[in-house]
Amino acid sequence: MQPSMFNVRAPIDGSADVFLMNTFSDAQIIVSPDVVDLIDRIAAEGAPRTEEERSTLDLLTEHGFLVDSREHERQTLEQYFRDVREDSETLKVTVLTTLQCKFACGYCIQGDHGDYNKHAAKMSLENAARVAEWTERRLDALNPSRLILTFFGGEPLLNLPVMYLLAERLHAACEARGVTLAISIITNGLLLTRDVVERLNPLGLSGIKITLDGDRDTHNRMRPLRGGQGTFDRIVANVRQVASLTKIAIGGNFDVDTVDSYPALLDFLSEQDFADKLSRVTFKPVIRETQISGKGIIPLTAVGSEGKPLNGACMTSAGTGVSSACDSCNVVDEKMAFLREETKRHGFKTVDGVHMGPCEIHKSHAHTIGPDGALYACPGFAGEPRQSIGHIDGRDDAFRTQALRNFERLSAWKACQDCAFIPVCAGGCTVAAHNELGDMHAPNCHKSSFEAGVLTLARDAAREYAAMA
Ligand code: SF4
Ligand code: SF4
Numbered sequence: 289m290q291p292s293m294f295n296v297r298a299p300i301d302g303s304a305d306v307f308l309m310n311t312f313s314d315a316q317i318i319v320s321p322d323v324v325d326l327i328d329r330i331a332a333e334g335a336p337r338t339e340e341e342r343s344t345l346d347l348l349t350e351h352g353f354l355v356d357s358r359e360h361e362r363q364t365l366e367q368y369f370r371d372v373r374e375d376s377e378t379l380k381v382t383v384l385t386t387l388q389c390k391f392a393c394g395y396c397i398q399g400d401h402g403d404y405n406k407h408a409a410k411m412s413l414e415n416a417a418r419v420a421e422w423t424e425r426r427l428d429a430l431n432p433s434r435l436i437l438t439f440f441g442g443e444p445l446l447n448l449p450v451m452y453l454l455a456e457r458l459h460a461a462c463e464a465r466g467v468t469l470a471i472s473i474i475t476n477g478l479l480l481t482r483d484v485v486e487r488l489n490p491l492g493l494s495g496i497k498i499t500l501d502g503d504r505d506t507h508n509r510m511r512p513l514r515g516g517q518g519t520f521d522r523i524v525a526n527v528r529q530v531a532s533l534t535k536i537a538i539g540g541n542f543d544v545d546t547v548d549s550y551p552a553l554l555d556f557l558s559e560q561d562f563a564d565k566l567s568r569v570t571f572k573p574v575i576r577e578t579q580i581s582g583k584g585i586i587p588l589t590a591v592g593s594e595g596k597p598l599n600g601a602c603m604t605s606a607g608t609g610v611s612s613a614c615d616s617c618n619v620v621d622e623k624m625a626f627l628r629e630e631t632k633r634h635g636f637k638t639v640d641g642v643h644m645g646p647c648e649i650h651k652s653h654a655h656t657i658g659p660d661g662a663l664y665a666c667p668g669f670a671g672e673p674r675q676s677i678g679h680i681d682g683r684d685d686a687f688r689t690q691a692l693r694n695f696e697r698l699s700a701w702k703a704c705q706d707c708a709f710i711p712v713c714a715g716g717c718t719v720a721a722h723n724e725l726g727d728m729h730a731p732n733c734h735k736s737s738f739e740a741g742v743l744t745l746a747r748d749a750a751r752e753y754a755a756m757a
Contacts, residue, residue: 293706298746307746312711313352380654382438385447386410409659416450420457422680445479459491470494477523485530495535502549531562554634569636625740641741646714665695668719700731709738
């Protein structure tokens with residue numbers, strides 16, 4: 289008998305007790321120090337000394353804290369990743385309706401800067417119909433119980449006809465097949481109206497994610513329109529219009545200069561009449577090109593490397609992606625813990641910093657589709673045509689076949705040896721590894737972020753325990 293390699297521990301403030309979590313089984317318990325000693329001792333001694341110890345060990349085994357052998361546990365982990373890859377319960381399709389965007393975010397060199405929008409791709413209605421047909425074929429081949437359809441961009445609301453066509457076609461397709469459809473939109477919020485929500489609600493709209501990059505002044509500085517006009521007031525007014533009609537999640541990007549404006553944003557949000565309607569508030573660091581990274585910034589997708597435009601998905605799609613198409617990542621460690629605590633203190637739900645992955649890049653049945661019908665392994669790669677892994681028309685391009693093979697063998701976690709966070713991290717964000725390290729197969733590690741998340745879970749568990757006592 290061995291302690292599981294996925295056990296993590298955190299002290300409980302003001303107590304000798306210890307918070308124990310197993311990241312594989314997701315069991316979480318608070319135990320006395322003698323139980324911790326028993327776990328440490330059992331590897332050496334192999335057998336319990338007393339009946340009481342035996343029943344404690346049975347309980348710990350039942351919850352995954354003790355395993356027969358590390359070798360067997362490793363095999364179980366490998367099977368888990370195979371199961372994640374092949375899981376057919378959910379088909380996930382993210383559609384980039386357009387790469388156009390009216391914003392001129394300072395941290396992004398696409399959007400409405402210069403003549404970007406003149407050249408940015410936009411999905412045609414013909415292509416949207418092909419995407420619907422392709423998705424219907426996937427539904428028939430896979431027979432999932434759920435389809436998650438996400439609209440993203442650029443700014444997806446700049447192409448409403450395509451959004452409506454896809455929502456209507458796939459709603460009908462799901463109804464005919466007994467599949468549950470969940471539609472979500474990731475938008476800057478500027479063009480969000482009651483009409484949009486009322487039209488999509490009967491088709492299966494499950495929620496909308498909107499970006500606010502700090503308090504009013506900070507957001508207006510970070511996410512202005514091309515003419516420099518602020519966007520905060522209009523977005524908030526739009527949220528107010530629709531908050532009672534659908535779930536609204538707020539996400540934001542921060543850097544070292546803006547992070548301190550978040551408590552003011554949280555104050556503002558908690559005072560709004562729609563505060564109790566917000567389903568979640570989350571934040572992540574601004575994605576910047578590597579050259580300008582500094583303390584407190586984790587550089588992720590290179591939005592401006594060598595002066596080249598990203599030419600693809602909104603930068604909020606990638607990397608440590610908690611306000612984006614991607615909800616899977618970890619972030620700037622100590623600031624994220626601070627924001628998490630502040631967000632909860634203001635009464636909003638947020639991510640816990642531990643339950644992250646494996647993200648959709650590890651899943652065969654999660655697809656991102658660009659405006660031209662090109663398929664990508666995740667939204668973070670949609671800006672790189674050479675990383676396309678296929679096309680909805682089934683065309684046979686050698687570079688796509690090669691890219692697909694490359695993505696299929698992703699397993700950066702195998703280099704993470706016996707890290708306890710592998711089941712919830714899987715080696716980190718592949719997009720970030722690709723951009724920062726130049727190797728998508730290398731782990732992109734922010735372990736201290738997970739460790740901070742465990743401390744938060746320990747605090748929460750101790751509070752609940754105290755309330756029950
Ligand atoms: S690799 Fe994973 S975590 Fe990174 S952007 Fe893609 S889906 Fe998100
Ligand atoms: S990337 Fe870091 S935290 Fe993630 S599994 Fe690997 S070693 Fe652990």
